[in-house]
Structures are given as structure tokens and as C-alpha cells.
Amino acid sequence: MDIEKRVSPDLPVEPVESRVNYLNAQYGIKSWLLTRDHKRIALLYLGSVSLFFMLGGIYAMMIRLELLTPQGDLVQSQTYNKLFTHHGVLMVFFFLIPSIPTVLGNFLVPLMIGAKDLAFPRINLLSWYIYTLGGIFTLWAMINGGVDTGWTFYTPFSTTFSNTYVIATGLGIFINGFSSILTGLNFIVTIHTMRAPGMTWFRLPLFIWAHYATSLIMILGTPVIAITILLVALERAAHIGIFDPALGGDPILFQHLFWFYSHPAVYIMILPAMGVVSELIANFSRKNIFGYSFVAFSSIAIAVFGFLVWGHHMFASGQSMYAGMIFSFLSFAVAIPSAIKVFNWTATLYQGSISYDTPMLYGLGFIGLFLIGGMTGLFLAALGLDVHVTDTYFVVAHFHYVMVGGTLMGYLGGLHYWWPKISGRMYPEGWGRFAVLVIFVGFNLTFLPQFVAGYLGMPRRYHAYAPEFQIYNVMSSAGASILGMGLLIPLVYLVWSMRYGRVASANPWHLPGLEWRTASPPPTENFYVTPVVTWEAYEFAPPEEMQVVGKLEPGDAGDNPIEVAP
Amino acid sequence: MSEHIVSKKIYFLIFGALMVGTILTVMAAFVDLDYVFTGANTVVALTIAVIKATLVVLYFMHVRYSTRLTWVIVVAGFFWLAILFALVMTDYMSRSSGQYNLGSG
Amino acid sequence: MAAQVESHGETHGAHGAHSALQHHFDNMEQQREAGSIGMWVFLVTEIMFFGGLFMAYLLYRYKYPMGFAVGSNHLAWKLGGFNTIVLIVSSLTMALAVYYAQVGVRKLQIVFLVATMILGATFLGVKAVEYHEKYVDHLIPVRGMFHYEGTLPHGVTQEQVQMFYWIYFAMTGLHALHMIIGLGILSFLVYFAWRGRYSPEYHAPVEISGLYWHFVDIVWIFLFPLLYLLGRHLGEH
Amino acid sequence: MPEQASTFASRVDALYLYLCGLTIFFTLLIVSVLIFFVVKYRKRAPFEIPRPIAGSIKLETLWSVIPFLIAMSIFVWGANLYFTMYRMPKEPASAMEIFVVGKQWMWKVQHSTGQREINELHVPVGSKIKLTMTTEDVIHSFYVPAFRTKADVVPGRYTSIWFEATKPGRYHLFCAEYCGTNHSGMGGWVEVMTQTDFDNWLSGNANQMSPVAAGQQLFTTTLGCATCHNADGTGGRGPALTGLFGKTVQLEGGVTVTADEGYIRESILNPQAQVVAGFQPIMPTFKGQLSEEQILQLIAYIKSLSPGQTSGTQVTTPARSNNPQAGAATPEGQGAKSLDSQRSNPLNSTAPRPPQSGSSNNTAAPNSRGNQNRQ
Numbered sequence A: 001m002d003i004e005k006r007v008s009p010d011l012p013v014e015p016v017e018s019r020v021n022y023l024n025a026q027y028g029i030k031s032w033l034l035t036r037d038h039k040r041i042a043l044l045y046l047g048s049v050s051l052f053f054m055l056g057g058i059y060a061m062m063i064r065l066e067l068l069t070p071q072g073d074l075v076q077s078q079t080y081n082k083l084f085t086h087h088g089v090l091m092v093f094f095f096l097i098p099s100i101p102t103v104l105g106n107f108l109v110p111l112m113i114g115a116k117d118l119a120f121p122r123i124n125l126l127s128w129y130i131y132t133l134g135g136i137f138t139l140w141a142m143i144n145g146g147v148d149t150g151w152t153f154y155t156p157f158s159t160t161f162s163n164t165y166v167i168a169t170g171l172g173i174f175i176n177g178f179s180s181i182l183t184g185l186n187f188i189v190t191i192h193t194m195r196a197p198g199m200t201w202f203r204l205p206l207f208i209w210a211h212y213a214t215s216l217i218m219i220l221g222t223p224v225i226a227i228t229i230l231l232v233a234l235e236r237a238a239h240i241g242i243f244d245p246a247l248g249g250d251p252i253l254f255q256h257l258f259w260f261y262s263h264p265a266v267y268i269m270i271l272p273a274m275g276v277v278s279e280l281i282a283n284f285s286r287k288n289i290f291g292y293s294f295v296a297f298s299s300i301a302i303a304v305f306g307f308l309v310w311g312h313h314m315f316a317s318g319q320s321m322y323a324g325m326i327f328s329f330l331s332f333a334v335a336i337p338s339a340i341k342v343f344n345w346t347a348t349l350y351q352g353s354i355s356y357d358t359p360m361l362y363g364l365g366f367i368g369l370f371l372i373g374g375m376t377g378l379f380l381a382a383l384g385l386d387v388h389v390t391d392t393y394f395v396v397a398h399f400h401y402v403m404v405g406g407t408l409m410g411y412l413g414g415l416h417y418w419w420p421k422i423s424g425r426m427y428p429e430g431w432g433r434f435a436v437l438v439i440f441v442g443f444n445l446t447f448l449p450q451f452v453a454g455y456l457g458m459p460r461r462y463h464a465y466a467p468e469f470q471i472y473n474v475m476s477s478a479g480a481s482i483l484g485m486g487l488l489i490p491l492v493y494l495v496w497s498m499r500y501g502r503v504a505s506a507n508p509w510h511l512p513g514l515e516w517r518t519a520s521p522p523p524t525e526n527f528y529v530t531p532v533v534t535w536e537a538y539e540f541a542p543p544e545e546m547q548v549v550g551k552l553e554p555g556d557a558g559d560n561p562i563e564v565a566p
Numbered sequence B: 001m002s003e004h005i006v007s008k009k010i011y012f013l014i015f016g017a018l019m020v021g022t023i024l025t026v027m028a029a030f031v032d033l034d035y036v037f038t039g040a041n042t043v044v045a046l047t048i049a050v051i052k053a054t055l056v057v058l059y060f061m062h063v064r065y066s067t068r069l070t071w072v073i074v075v076a077g078f079f080w081l082a083i084l085f086a087l088v089m090t091d092y093m094s095r096s097s098g099q100y101n102l103g104s105g
Numbered sequence C: 001m002a003a004q005v006e007s008h009g010e011t012h013g014a015h016g017a018h019s020a021l022q023h024h025f026d027n028m029e030q031q032r033e034a035g036s037i038g039m040w041v042f043l044v045t046e047i048m049f050f051g052g053l054f055m056a057y058l059l060y061r062y063k064y065p066m067g068f069a070v071g072s073n074h075l076a077w078k079l080g081g082f083n084t085i086v087l088i089v090s091s092l093t094m095a096l097a098v099y100y101a102q103v104g105v106r107k108l109q110i111v112f113l114v115a116t117m118i119l120g121a122t123f124l125g126v127k128a129v130e131y132h133e134k135y136v137d138h139l140i141p142v143r144g145m146f147h148y149e150g151t152l153p154h155g156v157t158q159e160q161v162q163m164f165y166w167i168y169f170a171m172t173g174l175h176a177l178h179m180i181i182g183l184g185i186l187s188f189l190v191y192f193a194w195r196g197r198y199s200p201e202y203h204a205p206v207e208i209s210g211l212y213w214h215f216v217d218i219v220w221i222f223l224f225p226l227l228y229l230l231g232r233h234l235g236e237h
Numbered sequence D: 001m002p003e004q005a006s007t008f009a010s011r012v013d014a015l016y017l018y019l020c021g022l023t024i025f026f027t028l029l030i031v032s033v034l035i036f037f038v039v040k041y042r043k044r045a046p047f048e049i050p051r052p053i054a055g056s057i058k059l060e061t062l063w064s065v066i067p068f069l070i071a072m073s074i075f076v077w078g079a080n081l082y083f084t085m086y087r088m089p090k091e092p093a094s095a096m097e098i099f100v101v102g103k104q105w106m107w108k109v110q111h112s113t114g115q116r117e118i119n120e121l122h123v124p125v126g127s128k129i130k131l132t133m134t135t136e137d138v139i140h141s142f143y144v145p146a147f148r149t150k151a152d153v154v155p156g157r158y159t160s161i162w163f164e165a166t167k168p169g170r171y172h173l174f175c176a177e178y179c180g181t182n183h184s185g186m187g188g189w190v191e192v193m194t195q196t197d198f199d200n201w202l203s204g205n206a207n208q209m210s211p212v213a214a215g216q217q218l219f220t221t222t223l224g225c226a227t228c229h230n231a232d233g234t235g236g237r238g239p240a241l242t243g244l245f246g247k248t249v250q251l252e253g254g255v256t257v258t259a260d261e262g263y264i265r266e267s268i269l270n271p272q273a274q275v276v277a278g279f280q281p282i283m284p285t286f287k288g289q290l291s292e293e294q295i296l297q298l299i300a301y302i303k304s305l306s307p308g309q310t311s312g313t314q315v316t317t318p319a320r321s322n323n324p325q326a327g328a329a330t331p332e333g334q335g336a337k338s339l340d341s342q343r344s345n346p347l348n349s350t351a352p353r354p355p356q357s358g359s360s361n362n363t364a365a366p367n368s369r370g371n372q373n374r375q
Ligand code: HEA
Pocket: A152, A266, A267, A269, A270, A312, A313, A331, A332, A334, A335, A336, A338, A339, A340, A342, A370, A371, A372, A373, A374, A375, A376, A377, A378, A380, A381, A382, A386, A389, A390, A391, A395, A398, A399, A402, A403, A406, A407, D026, D030, D066, D067, D068, D070, D071
């Protein structure tokens, strides 16, 4: 609020175009499609990821519309099954897993560590093409008839019984997997080899730690889902009994292989968001993070231990009870690093200087919603209780709390936070705060009732349901329309602000991070002079001491935060 | 750090060891070692394979002369594979009849 | 774009301006290290990729030990063994190609790269012969095509043998695919080596491709005993 | 809170409430601290630089250890409950066994006294019921919210759960594992009745053969098992079956297995896979000739030859007298035939299967099961 007041209205607003930056360095379609600049690739990803999010959202709205009434009268059951499958596949594989890493990560990892680009710019571009190809493949399958297996592709239904486009969709996901692997590989190598002088591991922003941990999961887990999907395709095509009990195969093996990736994948989704939130909380309270090394290492711990708990999706599936016990124990263990993060974020606020800008509101929203989502994860990890609630709406509510309330909030928060850096323009603050409120209310109205419906016994993936659950579903559908509207707002104003937003200074929030020490938007090389880092992470200093290293002339407008407000 | 050039002699030595390993593998495979314990043949075969693979990794792939990071990466790869094997097999090997799973025999 | 790279720290200087240096790296050393770590990380993903199949192998072998032994004993272990030797020799030639790139003997470097390619092609040729034999013997694990004709010992069913064979084909097929990709990479290397691109200062591509080639060799080192030899001690069935 | 109608219900709900309490506690704790800090330490001047606080090992330890201990309390509680729910009660003889077969998209139930039901399950209040379940096609999940229990049924395997209903009433039965087009329609009702009502219901539906009787008929007449195993199961060219169930069996090749449901099923479908020591592998396979229900009937019959081990048939109800062997006059599987939609099965061959059967028909052979040397 106070930031806005400090804008002196008569200050001439310098047009962005006057400074050479990554956006105006080159023009034309070709300069985008063949770019090797990580920042442009991030924008390519932003476009495609948003597209898939909207598609997934439209499917979600159709689901909610159908579930308004218990009878299942809007669409046929076969169609409904395709709706939630498409929704799940698009949201998980084509939106949430790539979202933060490929958009914000791509843009910011080099900036934050003081590098000129990722280690392998060409591979970075390649990963976008692979992603797009996988997406087109999947969309093609969906348009041609779709899939009805659920995003989990359980055998033997997917291999033998479903007569929809399983192979085509599977190949789409398979291809997409390589894009994920390449992104992870690029991040790991970049973080290891390309840090600016003085940027030691413990001076890295927590966003980088989170992305490092995420990349570990991407490279270690994704190949397994790739081979698993390949086996499903092979089994469907040749019918040789890999997962078919009729031929000596074991359908549970599929579940092991699938969840070996897909559980860690949920941490691919949440870890980058946790990284974003660490940035938001520290920076908007203008303090260093409480317990830096605990927050940093908890990311690594989540990534590593996250690989040991996949069997908690299989408590009622015919897995051995003893294996179930081990997996349950480890699931509780892996919750501790998340708890550590939550407590440290809270403690960071203590004696801070907290501002209520939109990104911070998303950050605070994240903590609250992730808390509920995470705690309900504990319900599911409790063996005897999971038997009752598994495959009910309780699970649906749990994962929407962590994925939408958690990751989506983190993603939107990050997008707002770095929007001035990405676009060189400010988003409208008032609309931003309003949208947070609408999204928060809509979200809770959508998914809180689902916990109740789930505990009462409403199974998931149900096209028609028992009438006594209707009240909760009506609430949920109502909430979903509010949520949809809420999400529409940022969509509109972010696009609007790219052209009409107020010009942003290099450092609109007055923060010490490296990414704020170059121009907004940054030049193609990020920094004209390779920065030498002499400060700790989140080490706040008076504005005149904060050196700006990524500008053309020393007197560039917008460098001095006191003269030029955002 | 600059790269280390491994001498030709070492390459040929390793090559020799690999050939010997291969021959040993084949020879061991035809001897019935089940009297030692069931599956002894497999254990022998895998031990030789692991030794051979280690030699390739250390010398042909220069890990012996590489940074700690490379070591960590290599070890991590196999460690994660072990996680997959261990936890999946925990499930299958601890399934017993008479309880929840009445899986066959 | 910034052709003139502002280097940092003490590391810059000597090889700052090598023509192969990409603009976003500070120096050749950093570029080389990035490439090498990148390849290692990639190999880890390969381990996990093959890992899924090894998992299936482990589980089904645990379930059907005898079925696997029967299936395995029907493989041509002599051809497999020959291929093992071929691959080990190719690993040696690859290592030598890297060596001559490091010391800068272009001719020998090309000779050994080509030798590696010939050995790789030999491997694939033998593999093709083996696949053909399996085809003739109705051992292609596709529904309706598979039939093991030998006598089955107690407790072994057609399905179990088929289970072995799909794993055999999946694993060796994936391995062969990697060999083919490797041959593709090698032909690029030969081309650039012939053009004189590699020198003692800059030969990272040769080195990195070498890592890949050795990895494929390692996979085979495991596949050979696990697939061809697992039931030999039980005698022929 | 859904209706509590089994002995598990209140125990699951107690754990649930404990967790709800924890969730509310932590949410209130964090959210109120959050709001307090956010308000108290809001920015007062533009470029404030608050005093940096590095952290505190003491606090970190505190908020790692306490949540860990809490988490462990949930773990122990949950695991304990899990074992209660999924491990069969100690005295199997006291449980009444009911067979359940899932199939796209219906639940087929057969009582040990012969009554068949579809998408309905009638059980008496207050006695332990053991369900032995399998499926003909894909994975389904048997779920009764009021009982707080569910379990996936997996093709080629038997899954057992048990429960004890505590309150008469009509409760939802759902299929909880996604199984295709009509997944949401694959459900029905569980009718919990008082013992007298249940007995009446049994006698009102008593004109059906019990699984044991049906199994016996399959055994002696229809399939001709008796030729080798002898009509009373005492054995002949094939091993004796009396007293077999639950025993350890010595197989050809030195392996031993426990003769449980899975073993018997395996021996019927894949006789070559597990040959009993000292016998010739002469038994033909019955793969493709039997429905899942018929296999369950055979198992029931073979179990009944081991009196100590049998479960279902031991339950004495008045209805049993109304359900005499005379019922055997009805043709075999009268129920089985009419309920089973007579899947045509291309795999009704004898082992080893010739290299044909090229039909890649999706629904082919859901009845034939692979063998499993180990579980
Ligand atoms: C972003 C994604 C994400 C995240 C982060 C999580 C986090 C967790 N999840 Fe979730 N989960 C999913 C996405 C996610 N999950 C999805 C998509 C599914 C369903 C898939 C499908 O079937 O389609 C699922 C399903 C799922 C199941 C299977 C349910 C079933 O099918 O029966 C289980 C079971 O254990 C589970 C557990 C957990 C646990 C213990 C955590 C933990 O990591 C949470 C840790 C966080 C906290 C605990 C909160 C903060 C802590 C405190 C405030 C301190 C207090 C803490 C203690 C006292 C311990 N999840």
C-alpha cells in the first residue's frame, strides 16, 4: 500500500523499450522459436503451461457441473470418465509438474545464481519442443476419442479392458517425461557449475535449493514412469502378460512402478512452490529466513525420503500388510521436513517488516492451505483410517488442497512477485489482492465440503452418486465457479499489464536478491558484468548500498529505489 | 582441476581383467553351485558383473580420477535403483497367506 | 550477443577465447565440467530407465525361477558370450579413441572410433541373428505367436517361459536401441574428428560420448549373465 | 460422521477425531501466530531493515521432535487398526464365510448356504463375517462406508476381509476402485438383519445349493475330479484331498507350499505348476472351463474335507436343514449359469497351449488365471 503512495505522479515514466532487454533484443517469430535464451524459453513455457491449465480447468468445470445433481444426467458415464482422466492428466503432467520449474525456474535459476544462461541452452529449448510435442500427442488423443483410465492408468483395466486411446495418451506422457528429465538435468548441472563467484551453496536463495531438490526427483523418478508407460503400451499392443494375471503377470507391479514415480512427483509439484514461498516470506518481511539451513536441507530430505513412501497409495490394494506398515511409517517421517518448513516460515515473520502485497498474500494463503492439505495427508498415511477413506473424495480434497491450495497458490504468488522482472511492468495491485481473496474463498468452498463427502463415504471417480451427498457437491460446484472467476481475474490483468501496466524499476520491491540487481526486464546476457557475490542470502541493506550489476549505464532510471517507485 | 590422462597400459590391463571376468562368468555358470546354497550361481555371476562394471566405471570412464561429485552421482544412481528393488520386494516377500492376502501358495 | 566474455575470478585467461567456447560459459574448464556432469546425470536417468525392466526381471524371476531357467537355457549363450567380448573390445577401442583425442593424435583417434563402430555393428548383427532364431522358434512373445516347443519340466508353464522372453526382448531391445543411438553419435564424432575439430584443449564431445558407450557396455555386462546364463548350471532341459 | 454399523466404525472414527483435533490445533496455532505476526510486525516505514535472526537450534529440535512424536502416535494407532481390520480373526471357525466375485459392473455374492445375490449382501448382526473375494476382470474395491472397511479385489488372487456388523439396517455398498464405464453404478446395499430375520431370509431363499454341495457336484460328476482324487477325496492317482486344507504340501522339486485358497485355485487352473511330490503330472488344466464362482465352490468343497479348517459350513443355522443335499438334484451351477453371463472363452484348451488363439479380443480370457509359483 505504502509503495503505491510513494509514486510521484509527475515522474516521467520511461518506456521499457528504450533499454535493450531480452524482450526487444530481437523480433519475429523465429527469434522466439529458435531462441536459446532461458528467459524467452520460460515465456514459451508460460504460454503453453497456461494453455494446458485452462484446458484442465475447463474439464474441472465440466466435472463440477455434472456433479451438481446425483443422477449423472449431463453427460454419459463414459464421457464423465474421460473428463476426469483428461483433467487429471492435463493438470498433473502438463500443468503442475512443469509449471513452476519451467516458467519461474527457467527464468530465475540463472538470474539468481548470477549466470548468463542455463548450462545447456539448446537442451533447454529442446525440452520445450519435447513438451509441446507430448502435449500435442495427448491433445490429439483426447480430441480423437480420449482416454478413460484415470490419470493412474491402473492395470489390467488400462492394458486389457479399456477401449480408448491409452497408447496415444501414454506416449504423450512418455514424450513429455523427457522434457522433465532434461529440465532437471539442466538445473542440476547449472547449479553445480555456473554459480557466480562468491555465490556459495549457503548463499543460494532457497528457491534454488528447492529447484535442486526438485531436479533430483525429476532425473531419478521420471525414467521409471517412462519405462512403465512403455510397458503398458507394449502390453496393450502385444498382450504378452506383463501386468495381466491371466498370463502370469502381476497388476500390482504396475502400481509399484507407477507410484515409485508418481509419489515423488507430488513433491516435484510442491517443492518448487515451497521455494517460492520461502522467497516470498523472507523478502516481504524483509528478513533473512529463520533457520536457513533447516529449510534448505528439508527440501533435500523431502526429495530423498519422498522416494521411500510410494506404497501409501496402495494400502488397500493387496500389498503385503508389512510393506504397508513400512510405507506408512516412512510417510509420517517425510511429513517432518514439511512441518519444519511451515514452522520456520512462521518464525521468519517474527519481528519482520511485513508488507501485504499480492505475492505475500499468496504466500500466506499457501501456508494455511498447505497446512490443511498436509495434515489431511496424515489421515491418509494412517493405515487403518486410509482403508476407509482411500479412493473417496477425502483423497480428492487432500490432493487439491496441496496441489491447488499449495502449488497453484505458490505459482501465482511467484508469478506476481517476479512479474515486474519478467515483463518489466507492474500488475495492478488492487485487482491482485481482490483476486487472492476470491480465489481463497472459492477454493475453500470447493474443497472443504469434499472432505466431508469423502469421510461420509462418497467414492471418487463417480459419475452418479447417492443423493445424500448432493448438498456437499452443490457447495463444491458453487465454490468451483467462484474459484474459476477468481482465476480469470489474474489471467486478464496479467495479459493487460504486459502492455498497459506501470513500468517497473529494476528493483520494485527493494530486495537484495541477485535477480533484482539487473534491469527489468533483464538484458539477454542477464548481467553486463558478472556479479561477484559478497552478501548472504536475504541480507538486507540500505538501498544505496545495494549494487546494481546488470544495467547499461550507471545512471539508468529505476535504479535508485528512492527516486523512482514502481 | 585439469583432466587426467589415463595411460594406455592401464586400459589394456583393465581390458584383460574384463576378459578374464567374462570367461570366469561363463565357466562359473556351468558349475552347479546350488549345493553351497540355492542361488549361489547367481550370486557369483552378479559379483563378477559388479566387479567388471566397477572397473569400467573407474578406469574406462575415469571416475577414479574425477571429482567427488561424479562419485556421488554414480553411487546415487545405483542407490536409487536399490531403493526400488528393496521396497518392491519387501511387499512380495512379506506377503503371507492366511491374512489379508490369500495369494497363492 | 556478447562475443567478448567478461570472465570472472582467477580461472580466466589462458583458454578464455577458444572457438568452441559457448558464450554463457566463462572458460573451457567450466564448459567441460558442465558437459561431463551433464552426461553423468543423464546416465543416472538411464540407470533408472533400465531399472524399471530390471525390477520386472527381478520380480518375475523370483516368482518363476524354473520358467526363467528354461527360457534362458534356450538362448544361444555362445552368441551372447561372443557379443560380450565384442562389446568389451569396443569399450577398449573407445577408451583408446578418447586417449588419442586427449593426446592429440588425430589419425589414431579416427581409427579407433571407426573400430568401435565396426564392433558395435558386429554386436547388432549378431543380435539380429539371435532375434531371427527366436522368431523361427516361435519365441516372439506376442500373443498368438509364442510357443515354446521343448518339454517343460514340472511346475513350468508356457506363460512363464513367455514371461522370460518378453523381458529378454525388452531388455536386449532397449539395449540394442542404445547401441544404435551410440553408433549415430560415433558417426558424428568420426566426421568432426576427420575435420580436425578435436584437440588436446577441446575434445569434450569425444569424452562424453565415451561415457555413454561404456555405460551401454556395462548394461550388457549385467544382461549377459542374467539372461543367458541364469539356468546353465541346471543342465539342459 | 457416517453411520457406525460395524465393530470397526467407532475405532476408525476415534482415530479420525484425534486427527481432526490435531489438524484443528495446528491450523489454529499456525494461523493465529501468522495473523498475529503479520499484524504486529507490519511494515511501518519503507526501507526498514529488521534485525536479522539466524535461527535457533533449540526451536528447530523442538518442532522436529514434537511433530515426530505426534506422527508416531498416529502411525501406531493406524497400524494397530489396520491389523485388526485386515488380519483374519484368530478363530476362523467362528466366522461365517461368504464368497464375493466382482465383475464389470456388479458384485456377485454367494453364501455358504447357497443363497446367491447380486449387488446385495445380507448378513446377520453380531457375528463375524469373512468375505473371500476375487474378480473376473479388472480390479474393483469392495467398500461399505458404514463398516469403514474396504479392500481391492485383484484378478488372479483372493482377498479376504472380515467385519462384524453391529446395527441392523441398510447400508451402501460401493465399488471404490475405478473399473471402467459403469464404475459408479457398481454398488448396492448391505442389509444387516437380526439373527432371526436373517434365518428367515435364508430359509426364504433356500432353494439353492450351498457352495460345498455345488463344489461337490462339480467334483464328483461334472468335472470328474473324483476319478483320480476319489469321490470322498481320499486320493488315488491324484493326491488325497481330505484334511488337506491349511496343511503344508511337499511339491515335486523340493518346494513346500501351504494349501490355501490360492494353492487350490492354482492346482485347478495350472496343475503342472505345482505337482505334489510322488505324483505324476497327469492332471489336465481346467483353465477356461470354470467361472470364478465355480472355482470358489470347489475350494469350499475341498475345505469342507478338512473339518478343523472349514469356516462357513460350520455355522449352524436352521436354514441349513432346509438346504439338504437333495438340492443336488438341481443342475449344477443353476445360479452360476444364470448369473454368469456365459463369457465365451477362447482359452479352453489343455496345456500346453498351441500357438494360436490369435483373437486379440479385449475381453478374452478373464477367467483363466496365470499361475503363481509364489505369491
Ligand atoms: C502437491 C502434491 C502433494 C503433496 C505435497 C502431498 C503430501 C502428502 N501426502 Fe498426498 N497425495 C497427492 C498429492 C500430494 N500429497 C495426490 C495427487 C494424491 C492422490 C493420487 C491419486 O490417487 O490420484 C495423494 C494421495 C495421498 C495418499 C494416498 C491416499 C489414498 O489413495 O488412499 C496418502 C497416504 O498416505 C498421502 C499422504 C501424504 C502425506 C503424508 C503428505 C505429506 O508430505 C504432508 C506433509 C505436510 C504436513 C504434515 C503439514 C505441515 C506440518 C505441520 C503444520 C506440523 C504438524 C505436523 C505433524 C504433527 C506431523 N497422499
